[in-house]
Amino acid sequence: MLEQLLAGSLEDARARQELRPTAQVEAEALRRAPALDALAALAPADHMKVIAEVKRASPSRGDLAEIAEPHTLAAQYEAGGASAVSVLTEERKFKGSLADLEAVRKAVSIPVLRKDFIGDEYQVLEARAAGADLALLIVAALPQERLVTLHGMIRELGMTPLVEAHSADEVARAVDLGAQLIGVNARDLRTFELDRDLFGRVADQIPAGAIRVAESAVLNVADVEHYREAGADVVLVGEALVTNDPVATLQSYLSV
Numbered sequence: 455m456l457e458q459l460l461a462g463s464l465e466d467a468r469a470r471q472e473l474r475p476t477a478q479v480e481a482e483a484l485r486r487a488p489a490l491d492a493l494a495a496l497a498p499a500d501h502m503k504v505i506a507e508v509k510r511a512s513p514s515r516g517d518l519a520e521i522a523e524p525h526t527l528a529a530q531y532e533a534g535g536a537s538a539v540s541v542l543t544e545e546r547k548f549k550g551s552l553a554d555l556e557a558v559r560k561a562v563s564i565p566v567l568r569k570d571f572i573g574d575e576y577q578v579l580e581a582r583a584a585g586a587d588l589a590l591l592i593v594a595a596l597p598q599e600r601l602v603t604l605h606g607m608i609r610e611l612g613m614t615p616l617v618e619a620h621s622a623d624e625v626a627r628a629v630d631l632g633a634q635l636i637g638v639n640a641r642d643l644r645t646f647e648l649d650r651d652l653f654g655r656v657a658d659q660i661p662a663g664a665i666r667v668a669e670s671a672v673l674n675v676a677d678v679e680h681y682r683e684a685g686a687d688v689v690l691v692g693e694a695l696v697t698n699d700p701v702a703t704l705q706s707y708l709s710v
């Protein structure tokens with residue numbers, strides 16, 4: 455599934471590239487106001503910080519929420535205390551788009567993450583051109599050489615890479631990159647199995663200077679407490695926010 459998702463995202467990027475060539479997207483990326491400082495926004499605090507996700511659907515759960523106005527939801531997230539907004543831009547299984555990201559960018563003043571299956575430079579340029587401050591890199595999806603190149607490029611464009619791992623080996627690869635923002639995804643992107651204890655097993659490998667993000671599988675405050683006790687600075691939450699009252703749910707997590 456991960457290979458399919460990456461291949462689909464790259465294929466869709468190729469189709470967009472036919473219409474908007476690299477030079478054009480690069481010019482748009484360079485014209486953008488500088489990216490917001492996501493590391494400052496997500497820096498460890500005396501409570502859990504939240505990256506709140508705009509998530510309509512997913513391969514593991516199907517349709518989750520209609521979200522006709524992603525910018526309205528994102529504004530609610532910001533008002534509710536989110537430190538950043540994650541926007542799924544993958545079209546085929548998550549029903550997202552870069553237009554969602556652009557709309558969210560206009561509506562909030564907190565950092566915005568492009569959450570997609572990023573495998574090439576064009577997608578990174580698209581992220582910045584649409585106003586993203588962060589871009590996701592999934593360790594399991596790419597060879598280390600590709601990760602090094604894309605990680606460097608994201609940083610050169612002023613954005614922050616969120617480097618996502620799902621095993622001790624992948625955390626080690628993220629650390630080798632010099633990643634300052636490391637996510638441990640409880641969801642195995644190949645099987646969709648959830649393992650909330652994975653974060654606790656690998657958190658010690660993440661250097662003290664890096665920000666530790668626990669991704670996925672938060673369904674209630676107890677899950678947030680579980681991640682906090684295991685050392686998470688930030689949780690990334692999608693389903694629980696889009697299927698419940700987003701502000702009340704978010705605020706309950708911020709008390710942890």
Ligand SMILES: O=C(O)c1ccccc1NCC(=O)[C@H](O)[C@H](O)COP(=O)(O)O
Pocket residue numbers: 459507509512513514515639641643646669670671672690691692693694
């Ligand atoms: O959510 C999925 O089913 C999924 C499947 C395959 C690859 C990625 C997937 N999700 C992306 C994410 O990482 C989550 O949207 C994000 O961490 C929030 O997760 P949750 O709070 O469990 O909705």
